[in-house]
Amino acid sequence: MNWVEFWDKRGTLQGAAGQVGRLVNGQEMDEVLLKKIAQKIALQLDLKPTDNLLDVCCGNGALSKLLLPYCKEINGIDFSQALMEKAKKDAPPQIHFHCASALDFNLPQQFDKAVLYFSFQYFETYAEGKKVIANMLQHAKPGALLLIGDITDSRKFFRYYNSLSALLRWFKQKINKQNNMGKFWHPNELFKICEELGVKGQLVEQENWQPYAGYRFDFLISK
């Protein structure tokens, strides 16, 4: 799958939620739910008014903008030009968006907290997952907290592909390199990455109200 092409195309859609694939039962997620998600992220990261936050794979910045009330400044990274243009439109001066790959972006600064939300699945191999986390850690201050949130869960793969027709669809898309769900991760892979990078990881199961709780999990990393 060519993900840059995929997200650039999505970025031309009308609705802000649809641009970043935030659908619930085929409908665009509403702002109330997105605000609740931002509040939960702020709690998980223990965001403080003095914190400088790094938001990797920030998409059109809709979530970054909702996280700003909880911190001082945000730097967002995304490799989709189309989504970056949307993000930069009407962005408050405390948010800086950078069009770059999560795998090798390079900012001259370290952050108090970092988040990569609803996007880890697009790193489709163990090596890529490790590389993006390593790069986030490079940009994190000692003692910083990282949240890799809304990770597709390989333990619950059959809850997502829950019928024979869904599995056949997945199989066909896989063969044709058109599967847009990316990789389903096992928490143990995240623990292994943390061990190899010398940091501490913590699995956090999602709460029932979270829209994708049925097949996703969160993971916290402390540097």
Ligand SMILES: C[S@@+](CC[C@H](N)C(=O)[O-])C[C@H]1O[C@@H](n2cnc3c(N)ncnc32)[C@H](O)[C@@H]1O
């Ligand atoms: C589902 S959207 C999530 C956006 C936002 N984090 C949210 O929660 O609403 C996934 C985003 O990840 C970005 N992305 C995927 N792989 C990337 C990579 N290697 N480097 C930078 N951005 C990437 C896509 O461009 C897209 O904007």
